[in-house]
Amino acid sequence: MLAIYKKELKSYYTSMIGYVVAALTLVAVGIYFYAYNLLSLSPFIGYALSGASITLLIVVPILTMRSLAEEQRSKTDQLLLTAPVSIGKVVMGKFLAMVSVILLPVVIICFYPLALALFGKVPFLSSYSVIFGFLLLYAAAIAVGMFISSITESQIIAAVVSFGVLFLSFLMGGISGMVSDTAKTSLIAFTVLIIALVFLIYGMTKNVVVPVVVGLAAEGALIAVYLLKSAWLAGAINKVLNSLDIMSRFNTFVNGTLDLGAVLYYLSVIGLFCFLTYQSIEKRRWS
Incomplete structure:
Protein backbone atom coordinates (compact mmCIF):
# COMPACT_ATOMS: atom_id res chain seq x y z
CA MET A 1 0.00 0.00 0.00
CA LEU A 2 2.85 2.40 0.81
CA ALA A 3 4.26 2.03 -2.71
CA ILE A 4 0.86 2.83 -4.25
CA TYR A 5 0.46 5.79 -1.89
CA LYS A 6 3.88 7.25 -2.77
CA LYS A 7 3.35 6.73 -6.50
CA GLU A 8 -0.07 8.40 -6.48
CA LEU A 9 1.01 11.28 -4.26
CA LYS A 10 4.03 11.95 -6.47
CA SER A 11 1.84 11.92 -9.59
CA TYR A 12 -0.32 14.73 -8.18
CA TYR A 13 2.70 16.96 -7.68
CA THR A 14 4.55 16.09 -10.89
CA SER A 15 1.40 17.30 -12.64
CA MET A 16 -0.45 20.52 -11.78
CA ILE A 17 -3.35 18.82 -10.00
CA GLY A 18 -1.93 18.98 -6.46
CA TYR A 19 -1.02 22.66 -6.82
CA VAL A 20 -4.38 23.57 -8.39
CA VAL A 21 -6.30 21.82 -5.60
CA ALA A 22 -4.26 23.58 -2.90
CA ALA A 23 -4.53 26.97 -4.62
CA LEU A 24 -8.30 26.80 -5.17
CA THR A 25 -8.92 25.70 -1.58
CA LEU A 26 -6.67 28.33 -0.02
CA VAL A 27 -7.94 31.15 -2.23
CA ALA A 28 -11.57 30.33 -1.38
CA VAL A 29 -10.85 30.03 2.35
CA GLY A 30 -8.76 33.21 2.21
CA ILE A 31 -11.59 35.22 0.65
CA TYR A 32 -14.12 34.09 3.25
CA PHE A 33 -11.54 34.44 6.05
CA TYR A 34 -10.98 38.06 5.01
CA ALA A 35 -14.73 38.75 4.84
CA TYR A 36 -15.88 36.94 7.99
CA ASN A 37 -12.88 37.15 10.29
CA LEU A 38 -10.88 40.24 9.35
CA LEU A 39 -13.58 42.62 8.15
CA SER A 40 -16.32 41.41 10.52
CA LEU A 41 -13.88 40.88 13.40
CA SER A 42 -15.10 37.36 14.12
CA PRO A 43 -12.71 35.12 16.11
CA PHE A 44 -14.27 31.86 14.85
CA ILE A 45 -13.07 30.39 11.55
CA GLY A 46 -16.09 28.09 11.10
CA TYR A 47 -18.15 30.46 8.94
CA ALA A 48 -15.23 31.02 6.60
CA LEU A 49 -14.79 27.27 6.12
CA SER A 50 -18.54 26.81 5.66
CA GLY A 51 -18.58 29.38 2.86
CA ALA A 52 -15.41 27.98 1.26
CA SER A 53 -16.76 24.40 1.30
CA ILE A 54 -18.55 25.12 -2.00
CA THR A 55 -15.15 24.73 -3.69
CA LEU A 56 -15.50 21.01 -2.93
CA LEU A 57 -17.72 20.80 -6.03
CA ILE A 58 -14.75 21.77 -8.21
CA VAL A 59 -11.76 20.51 -6.24
CA VAL A 60 -12.93 16.93 -5.64
CA PRO A 61 -13.85 16.12 -9.29
CA ILE A 62 -10.46 17.52 -10.41
CA LEU A 63 -8.67 15.44 -7.79
CA THR A 64 -10.51 12.15 -8.28
CA MET A 65 -11.32 12.04 -12.00
CA ARG A 66 -8.03 10.39 -12.99
CA SER A 67 -7.63 8.13 -9.95
CA LEU A 68 -8.98 5.02 -11.69
CA ALA A 69 -10.66 6.15 -14.93
CA GLU A 70 -7.36 6.97 -16.66
CA GLU A 71 -5.87 3.58 -15.77
CA GLN A 72 -8.89 1.83 -17.26
CA ARG A 73 -8.62 3.87 -20.46
CA SER A 74 -4.89 3.21 -20.88
CA LYS A 75 -5.25 -0.43 -19.66
CA THR A 76 -2.56 0.09 -17.02
CA ASP A 77 -5.10 -1.12 -14.45
CA GLN A 78 -4.18 -4.64 -15.57
CA LEU A 79 -0.79 -4.16 -13.92
CA LEU A 80 -2.53 -3.40 -10.63
CA LEU A 81 -4.88 -6.35 -10.97
CA THR A 82 -1.98 -8.74 -11.47
CA ALA A 83 0.42 -7.11 -9.00
CA PRO A 84 1.30 -8.91 -5.75
CA VAL A 85 -0.75 -6.46 -3.70
CA SER A 86 -4.37 -6.77 -2.60
CA ILE A 87 -7.05 -4.63 -4.21
CA GLY A 88 -7.94 -3.28 -0.79
CA LYS A 89 -4.41 -1.88 -0.42
CA VAL A 90 -4.61 -0.36 -3.90
CA VAL A 91 -7.87 1.40 -3.03
CA MET A 92 -6.60 2.65 0.32
CA GLY A 93 -3.29 3.77 -1.17
CA LYS A 94 -5.06 5.87 -3.80
CA PHE A 95 -7.59 7.21 -1.31
CA LEU A 96 -4.97 8.23 1.26
CA ALA A 97 -2.87 9.89 -1.45
CA MET A 98 -5.83 12.08 -2.47
CA VAL A 99 -6.62 12.90 1.16
CA SER A 100 -2.96 13.87 1.63
CA VAL A 101 -3.26 16.34 -1.26
CA ILE A 102 -6.16 18.11 0.46
CA LEU A 103 -4.37 17.79 3.80
CA LEU A 104 -1.70 20.28 2.68
CA PRO A 105 -4.06 23.30 2.50
CA VAL A 106 -5.81 22.08 5.66
CA VAL A 107 -2.50 22.17 7.56
CA ILE A 108 -1.97 25.74 6.35
CA ILE A 109 -5.50 26.65 7.48
CA CYS A 110 -4.57 25.40 10.96
CA PHE A 111 -2.39 28.51 11.34
CA TYR A 112 -5.33 30.89 10.75
CA PRO A 113 -6.71 30.68 14.33
CA LEU A 114 -3.17 31.34 15.60
CA ALA A 115 -3.03 34.47 13.44
CA LEU A 116 -6.38 35.62 14.83
CA ALA A 117 -5.10 35.06 18.37
CA LEU A 118 -2.69 37.95 17.82
CA PHE A 119 -5.66 40.32 17.82
CA GLY A 120 -7.78 38.85 20.61
CA LYS A 121 -9.26 35.79 22.24
CA VAL A 122 -9.96 32.84 19.90
CA PRO A 123 -12.05 29.70 20.68
CA PHE A 124 -9.29 27.26 19.70
CA LEU A 125 -11.25 24.08 20.52
CA SER A 126 -14.19 25.08 18.31
CA SER A 127 -11.89 26.38 15.58
CA TYR A 128 -9.85 23.20 15.30
CA SER A 129 -13.00 21.06 15.58
CA VAL A 130 -14.43 22.74 12.48
CA ILE A 131 -11.10 22.33 10.65
CA PHE A 132 -11.25 18.63 11.48
CA GLY A 133 -14.84 18.50 10.17
CA PHE A 134 -13.70 20.31 7.00
CA LEU A 135 -11.12 17.57 6.40
CA LEU A 136 -13.71 14.82 7.03
CA LEU A 137 -16.15 16.49 4.61
CA TYR A 138 -13.54 16.51 1.85
CA ALA A 139 -12.40 12.96 2.63
CA ALA A 140 -15.98 11.68 2.31
CA ALA A 141 -16.43 13.52 -0.99
CA ILE A 142 -13.11 12.10 -2.25
CA ALA A 143 -14.33 8.55 -1.48
CA VAL A 144 -17.48 9.24 -3.53
CA GLY A 145 -15.46 10.66 -6.43
CA MET A 146 -13.02 7.75 -6.37
CA PHE A 147 -15.87 5.26 -6.69
CA ILE A 148 -17.35 7.17 -9.63
CA SER A 149 -13.92 7.20 -11.30
CA SER A 150 -13.75 3.41 -10.88
CA ILE A 151 -16.87 2.76 -12.98
CA THR A 152 -15.90 4.71 -16.11
CA GLU A 153 -12.95 4.96 -18.48
CA SER A 154 -13.47 8.67 -19.17
CA GLN A 155 -11.96 11.31 -16.88
CA ILE A 156 -14.45 13.87 -18.20
CA ILE A 157 -17.44 11.67 -17.41
CA ALA A 158 -16.00 10.90 -13.96
CA ALA A 159 -15.55 14.61 -13.23
CA VAL A 160 -19.01 15.61 -14.49
CA VAL A 161 -20.81 12.81 -12.64
CA SER A 162 -18.86 13.52 -9.45
CA PHE A 163 -19.81 17.20 -9.68
CA GLY A 164 -23.47 16.26 -10.25
CA VAL A 165 -23.61 13.81 -7.35
CA LEU A 166 -21.93 16.21 -4.92
CA PHE A 167 -24.07 19.11 -6.10
CA LEU A 168 -27.24 17.07 -5.49
CA SER A 169 -25.92 16.15 -2.06
CA PHE A 170 -25.47 19.84 -1.24
CA LEU A 171 -29.09 20.47 -2.30
CA MET A 172 -30.51 17.41 -0.55
CA GLY A 173 -31.54 19.25 2.60
CA GLY A 174 -33.66 21.69 0.59
CA ILE A 175 -35.07 18.92 -1.61
CA SER A 176 -36.08 16.94 1.47
CA GLY A 177 -38.03 19.92 2.80
CA MET A 178 -40.02 20.17 -0.44
CA VAL A 179 -40.95 16.48 -0.61
CA SER A 180 -44.25 15.37 0.89
CA ASP A 181 -43.97 13.00 3.85
CA GLY A 235 -41.74 10.36 6.05
CA ALA A 236 -39.31 7.55 5.22
CA ILE A 237 -38.06 9.12 1.99
CA ASN A 238 -37.37 12.39 3.82
CA LYS A 239 -35.12 10.52 6.25
CA VAL A 240 -33.29 8.87 3.36
CA LEU A 241 -32.79 12.20 1.57
CA ASN A 242 -31.49 13.78 4.79
CA SER A 243 -29.00 10.92 5.13
CA LEU A 244 -27.60 11.85 1.70
CA ASP A 245 -26.98 15.45 2.78
CA ILE A 246 -23.26 15.52 3.58
CA MET A 247 -23.24 19.26 4.18
CA SER A 248 -25.70 19.32 7.10
CA ARG A 249 -23.32 17.21 9.21
CA PHE A 250 -20.55 19.72 8.63
CA ASN A 251 -22.84 22.48 9.94
CA THR A 252 -22.71 20.87 13.39
CA PHE A 253 -18.95 21.51 13.38
CA VAL A 254 -19.56 25.07 12.16
CA ASN A 255 -21.85 25.61 15.15
CA GLY A 256 -18.89 24.85 17.39
CA THR A 257 -19.74 21.25 18.32
CA LEU A 258 -17.52 18.20 17.87
CA ASP A 259 -20.39 15.89 16.95
CA LEU A 260 -19.35 12.25 17.24
CA GLY A 261 -22.44 11.27 15.24
CA ALA A 262 -21.24 13.45 12.34
CA VAL A 263 -17.74 11.96 12.61
CA LEU A 264 -19.23 8.46 12.46
CA TYR A 265 -21.39 9.48 9.48
CA TYR A 266 -18.39 10.71 7.47
CA LEU A 267 -16.33 7.64 8.38
CA SER A 268 -19.27 5.45 7.28
CA VAL A 269 -19.49 7.25 3.92
CA ILE A 270 -15.74 6.80 3.45
CA GLY A 271 -15.91 3.11 4.34
CA LEU A 272 -18.95 2.46 2.12
CA PHE A 273 -17.54 4.08 -1.02
CA CYS A 274 -14.07 2.59 -0.55
CA PHE A 275 -15.80 -0.80 -0.31
CA LEU A 276 -17.83 -0.08 -3.48
CA THR A 277 -14.62 0.95 -5.25
CA TYR A 278 -13.03 -2.33 -4.14
CA GLN A 279 -16.00 -4.27 -5.54
CA SER A 280 -15.85 -2.35 -8.83
CA ILE A 281 -12.16 -3.20 -9.31
CA GLU A 282 -12.69 -6.81 -8.17
CA LYS A 283 -15.40 -7.19 -10.79
CA ARG A 284 -12.95 -6.16 -13.52
CA ARG A 285 -10.42 -8.69 -12.29
CA TRP A 286 -12.81 -11.56 -13.00
CA SER A 287 -14.54 -10.13 -16.07
Whole structure:
Protein backbone atom coordinates (compact mmCIF):
# COMPACT_ATOMS: atom_id res chain seq x y z
CA MET A 1 0.00 0.00 0.00
CA LEU A 2 2.85 2.40 0.81
CA ALA A 3 4.26 2.03 -2.71
CA ILE A 4 0.86 2.83 -4.25
CA TYR A 5 0.46 5.79 -1.89
CA LYS A 6 3.88 7.25 -2.77
CA LYS A 7 3.35 6.73 -6.50
CA GLU A 8 -0.07 8.40 -6.48
CA LEU A 9 1.01 11.28 -4.26
CA LYS A 10 4.03 11.95 -6.47
CA SER A 11 1.84 11.92 -9.59
CA TYR A 12 -0.32 14.73 -8.18
CA TYR A 13 2.70 16.96 -7.68
CA THR A 14 4.55 16.09 -10.89
CA SER A 15 1.40 17.30 -12.64
CA MET A 16 -0.45 20.52 -11.78
CA ILE A 17 -3.35 18.82 -10.00
CA GLY A 18 -1.93 18.98 -6.46
CA TYR A 19 -1.02 22.66 -6.82
CA VAL A 20 -4.38 23.57 -8.39
CA VAL A 21 -6.30 21.82 -5.60
CA ALA A 22 -4.26 23.58 -2.90
CA ALA A 23 -4.53 26.97 -4.62
CA LEU A 24 -8.30 26.80 -5.17
CA THR A 25 -8.92 25.70 -1.58
CA LEU A 26 -6.67 28.33 -0.02
CA VAL A 27 -7.94 31.15 -2.23
CA ALA A 28 -11.57 30.33 -1.38
CA VAL A 29 -10.85 30.03 2.35
CA GLY A 30 -8.76 33.21 2.21
CA ILE A 31 -11.59 35.22 0.65
CA TYR A 32 -14.12 34.09 3.25
CA PHE A 33 -11.54 34.44 6.05
CA TYR A 34 -10.98 38.06 5.01
CA ALA A 35 -14.73 38.75 4.84
CA TYR A 36 -15.88 36.94 7.99
CA ASN A 37 -12.88 37.15 10.29
CA LEU A 38 -10.88 40.24 9.35
CA LEU A 39 -13.58 42.62 8.15
CA SER A 40 -16.32 41.41 10.52
CA LEU A 41 -13.88 40.88 13.40
CA SER A 42 -15.10 37.36 14.12
CA PRO A 43 -12.71 35.12 16.11
CA PHE A 44 -14.27 31.86 14.85
CA ILE A 45 -13.07 30.39 11.55
CA GLY A 46 -16.09 28.09 11.10
CA TYR A 47 -18.15 30.46 8.94
CA ALA A 48 -15.23 31.02 6.60
CA LEU A 49 -14.79 27.27 6.12
CA SER A 50 -18.54 26.81 5.66
CA GLY A 51 -18.58 29.38 2.86
CA ALA A 52 -15.41 27.98 1.26
CA SER A 53 -16.76 24.40 1.30
CA ILE A 54 -18.55 25.12 -2.00
CA THR A 55 -15.15 24.73 -3.69
CA LEU A 56 -15.50 21.01 -2.93
CA LEU A 57 -17.72 20.80 -6.03
CA ILE A 58 -14.75 21.77 -8.21
CA VAL A 59 -11.76 20.51 -6.24
CA VAL A 60 -12.93 16.93 -5.64
CA PRO A 61 -13.85 16.12 -9.29
CA ILE A 62 -10.46 17.52 -10.41
CA LEU A 63 -8.67 15.44 -7.79
CA THR A 64 -10.51 12.15 -8.28
CA MET A 65 -11.32 12.04 -12.00
CA ARG A 66 -8.03 10.39 -12.99
CA SER A 67 -7.63 8.13 -9.95
CA LEU A 68 -8.98 5.02 -11.69
CA ALA A 69 -10.66 6.15 -14.93
CA GLU A 70 -7.36 6.97 -16.66
CA GLU A 71 -5.87 3.58 -15.77
CA GLN A 72 -8.89 1.83 -17.26
CA ARG A 73 -8.62 3.87 -20.46
CA SER A 74 -4.89 3.21 -20.88
CA LYS A 75 -5.25 -0.43 -19.66
CA THR A 76 -2.56 0.09 -17.02
CA ASP A 77 -5.10 -1.12 -14.45
CA GLN A 78 -4.18 -4.64 -15.57
CA LEU A 79 -0.79 -4.16 -13.92
CA LEU A 80 -2.53 -3.40 -10.63
CA LEU A 81 -4.88 -6.35 -10.97
CA THR A 82 -1.98 -8.74 -11.47
CA ALA A 83 0.42 -7.11 -9.00
CA PRO A 84 1.30 -8.91 -5.75
CA VAL A 85 -0.75 -6.46 -3.70
CA SER A 86 -4.37 -6.77 -2.60
CA ILE A 87 -7.05 -4.63 -4.21
CA GLY A 88 -7.94 -3.28 -0.79
CA LYS A 89 -4.41 -1.88 -0.42
CA VAL A 90 -4.61 -0.36 -3.90
CA VAL A 91 -7.87 1.40 -3.03
CA MET A 92 -6.60 2.65 0.32
CA GLY A 93 -3.29 3.77 -1.17
CA LYS A 94 -5.06 5.87 -3.80
CA PHE A 95 -7.59 7.21 -1.31
CA LEU A 96 -4.97 8.23 1.26
CA ALA A 97 -2.87 9.89 -1.45
CA MET A 98 -5.83 12.08 -2.47
CA VAL A 99 -6.62 12.90 1.16
CA SER A 100 -2.96 13.87 1.63
CA VAL A 101 -3.26 16.34 -1.26
CA ILE A 102 -6.16 18.11 0.46
CA LEU A 103 -4.37 17.79 3.80
CA LEU A 104 -1.70 20.28 2.68
CA PRO A 105 -4.06 23.30 2.50
CA VAL A 106 -5.81 22.08 5.66
CA VAL A 107 -2.50 22.17 7.56
CA ILE A 108 -1.97 25.74 6.35
CA ILE A 109 -5.50 26.65 7.48
CA CYS A 110 -4.57 25.40 10.96
CA PHE A 111 -2.39 28.51 11.34
CA TYR A 112 -5.33 30.89 10.75
CA PRO A 113 -6.71 30.68 14.33
CA LEU A 114 -3.17 31.34 15.60
CA ALA A 115 -3.03 34.47 13.44
CA LEU A 116 -6.38 35.62 14.83
CA ALA A 117 -5.10 35.06 18.37
CA LEU A 118 -2.69 37.95 17.82
CA PHE A 119 -5.66 40.32 17.82
CA GLY A 120 -7.78 38.85 20.61
CA LYS A 121 -9.26 35.79 22.24
CA VAL A 122 -9.96 32.84 19.90
CA PRO A 123 -12.05 29.70 20.68
CA PHE A 124 -9.29 27.26 19.70
CA LEU A 125 -11.25 24.08 20.52
CA SER A 126 -14.19 25.08 18.31
CA SER A 127 -11.89 26.38 15.58
CA TYR A 128 -9.85 23.20 15.30
CA SER A 129 -13.00 21.06 15.58
CA VAL A 130 -14.43 22.74 12.48
CA ILE A 131 -11.10 22.33 10.65
CA PHE A 132 -11.25 18.63 11.48
CA GLY A 133 -14.84 18.50 10.17
CA PHE A 134 -13.70 20.31 7.00
CA LEU A 135 -11.12 17.57 6.40
CA LEU A 136 -13.71 14.82 7.03
CA LEU A 137 -16.15 16.49 4.61
CA TYR A 138 -13.54 16.51 1.85
CA ALA A 139 -12.40 12.96 2.63
CA ALA A 140 -15.98 11.68 2.31
CA ALA A 141 -16.43 13.52 -0.99
CA ILE A 142 -13.11 12.10 -2.25
CA ALA A 143 -14.33 8.55 -1.48
CA VAL A 144 -17.48 9.24 -3.53
CA GLY A 145 -15.46 10.66 -6.43
CA MET A 146 -13.02 7.75 -6.37
CA PHE A 147 -15.87 5.26 -6.69
CA ILE A 148 -17.35 7.17 -9.63
CA SER A 149 -13.92 7.20 -11.30
CA SER A 150 -13.75 3.41 -10.88
CA ILE A 151 -16.87 2.76 -12.98
CA THR A 152 -15.90 4.71 -16.11
CA GLU A 153 -12.95 4.96 -18.48
CA SER A 154 -13.47 8.67 -19.17
CA GLN A 155 -11.96 11.31 -16.88
CA ILE A 156 -14.45 13.87 -18.20
CA ILE A 157 -17.44 11.67 -17.41
CA ALA A 158 -16.00 10.90 -13.96
CA ALA A 159 -15.55 14.61 -13.23
CA VAL A 160 -19.01 15.61 -14.49
CA VAL A 161 -20.81 12.81 -12.64
CA SER A 162 -18.86 13.52 -9.45
CA PHE A 163 -19.81 17.20 -9.68
CA GLY A 164 -23.47 16.26 -10.25
CA VAL A 165 -23.61 13.81 -7.35
CA LEU A 166 -21.93 16.21 -4.92
CA PHE A 167 -24.07 19.11 -6.10
CA LEU A 168 -27.24 17.07 -5.49
CA SER A 169 -25.92 16.15 -2.06
CA PHE A 170 -25.47 19.84 -1.24
CA LEU A 171 -29.09 20.47 -2.30
CA MET A 172 -30.51 17.41 -0.55
CA GLY A 173 -31.54 19.25 2.60
CA GLY A 174 -33.66 21.69 0.59
CA ILE A 175 -35.07 18.92 -1.61
CA SER A 176 -36.08 16.94 1.47
CA GLY A 177 -38.03 19.92 2.80
CA MET A 178 -40.02 20.17 -0.44
CA VAL A 179 -40.95 16.48 -0.61
CA SER A 180 -44.25 15.37 0.89
CA ASP A 181 -43.97 13.00 3.85
CA THR A 182 -46.89 10.77 2.81
CA ALA A 183 -46.56 7.00 2.39
CA LYS A 184 -47.51 7.25 -1.29
CA THR A 185 -44.69 9.73 -1.96
CA SER A 186 -42.24 7.37 -0.26
CA LEU A 187 -43.52 4.47 -2.36
CA ILE A 188 -42.93 6.35 -5.60
CA ALA A 189 -39.55 7.70 -4.52
CA PHE A 190 -38.27 4.33 -3.31
CA THR A 191 -39.39 2.74 -6.58
CA VAL A 192 -37.26 5.28 -8.48
CA LEU A 193 -34.32 4.51 -6.18
CA ILE A 194 -34.76 0.76 -6.76
CA ILE A 195 -34.68 1.32 -10.52
CA ALA A 196 -31.49 3.37 -10.13
CA LEU A 197 -30.01 0.59 -7.98
CA VAL A 198 -30.84 -1.99 -10.64
CA PHE A 199 -28.95 0.01 -13.28
CA LEU A 200 -26.03 0.53 -10.90
CA ILE A 201 -25.76 -3.20 -10.17
CA TYR A 202 -25.99 -4.00 -13.87
CA GLY A 203 -23.26 -1.44 -14.64
CA MET A 204 -20.97 -3.08 -12.08
CA THR A 205 -21.74 -6.73 -12.87
CA LYS A 206 -22.82 -6.68 -16.56
CA ASN A 207 -25.21 -9.44 -15.52
CA VAL A 208 -28.93 -9.02 -16.23
CA VAL A 209 -30.23 -11.70 -13.87
CA VAL A 210 -28.77 -10.38 -10.60
CA PRO A 211 -30.07 -6.77 -10.83
CA VAL A 212 -33.50 -7.94 -12.07
CA VAL A 213 -33.87 -10.40 -9.17
CA VAL A 214 -32.72 -7.80 -6.66
CA GLY A 215 -35.03 -5.17 -8.16
CA LEU A 216 -38.11 -7.42 -8.18
CA ALA A 217 -37.45 -8.59 -4.62
CA ALA A 218 -36.97 -5.04 -3.34
CA GLU A 219 -40.04 -3.72 -5.15
CA GLY A 220 -42.15 -6.64 -3.92
CA ALA A 221 -41.11 -5.99 -0.32
CA LEU A 222 -41.80 -2.28 -0.76
CA ILE A 223 -45.33 -2.88 -2.07
CA ALA A 224 -46.02 -5.36 0.73
CA VAL A 225 -45.01 -2.79 3.35
CA TYR A 226 -47.15 -0.13 1.66
CA LEU A 227 -50.22 -2.40 1.63
CA LEU A 228 -49.79 -3.84 5.14
CA LYS A 229 -48.03 -1.11 7.14
CA SER A 230 -48.18 2.10 5.13
CA ALA A 231 -47.49 4.15 8.26
CA TRP A 232 -43.90 2.83 8.19
CA LEU A 233 -43.35 4.61 4.88
CA ALA A 234 -44.68 7.98 6.04
CA GLY A 235 -41.74 10.36 6.05
CA ALA A 236 -39.31 7.55 5.22
CA ILE A 237 -38.06 9.12 1.99
CA ASN A 238 -37.37 12.39 3.82
CA LYS A 239 -35.12 10.52 6.25
CA VAL A 240 -33.29 8.87 3.36
CA LEU A 241 -32.79 12.20 1.57
CA ASN A 242 -31.49 13.78 4.79
CA SER A 243 -29.00 10.92 5.13
CA LEU A 244 -27.60 11.85 1.70
CA ASP A 245 -26.98 15.45 2.78
CA ILE A 246 -23.26 15.52 3.58
CA MET A 247 -23.24 19.26 4.18
CA SER A 248 -25.70 19.32 7.10
CA ARG A 249 -23.32 17.21 9.21
CA PHE A 250 -20.55 19.72 8.63
CA ASN A 251 -22.84 22.48 9.94
CA THR A 252 -22.71 20.87 13.39
CA PHE A 253 -18.95 21.51 13.38
CA VAL A 254 -19.56 25.07 12.16
CA ASN A 255 -21.85 25.61 15.15
CA GLY A 256 -18.89 24.85 17.39
CA THR A 257 -19.74 21.25 18.32
CA LEU A 258 -17.52 18.20 17.87
CA ASP A 259 -20.39 15.89 16.95
CA LEU A 260 -19.35 12.25 17.24
CA GLY A 261 -22.44 11.27 15.24
CA ALA A 262 -21.24 13.45 12.34
CA VAL A 263 -17.74 11.96 12.61
CA LEU A 264 -19.23 8.46 12.46
CA TYR A 265 -21.39 9.48 9.48
CA TYR A 266 -18.39 10.71 7.47
CA LEU A 267 -16.33 7.64 8.38
CA SER A 268 -19.27 5.45 7.28
CA VAL A 269 -19.49 7.25 3.92
CA ILE A 270 -15.74 6.80 3.45
CA GLY A 271 -15.91 3.11 4.34
CA LEU A 272 -18.95 2.46 2.12
CA PHE A 273 -17.54 4.08 -1.02
CA CYS A 274 -14.07 2.59 -0.55
CA PHE A 275 -15.80 -0.80 -0.31
CA LEU A 276 -17.83 -0.08 -3.48
CA THR A 277 -14.62 0.95 -5.25
CA TYR A 278 -13.03 -2.33 -4.14
CA GLN A 279 -16.00 -4.27 -5.54
CA SER A 280 -15.85 -2.35 -8.83
CA ILE A 281 -12.16 -3.20 -9.31
CA GLU A 282 -12.69 -6.81 -8.17
CA LYS A 283 -15.40 -7.19 -10.79
CA ARG A 284 -12.95 -6.16 -13.52
CA ARG A 285 -10.42 -8.69 -12.29
CA TRP A 286 -12.81 -11.56 -13.00
CA SER A 287 -14.54 -10.13 -16.07
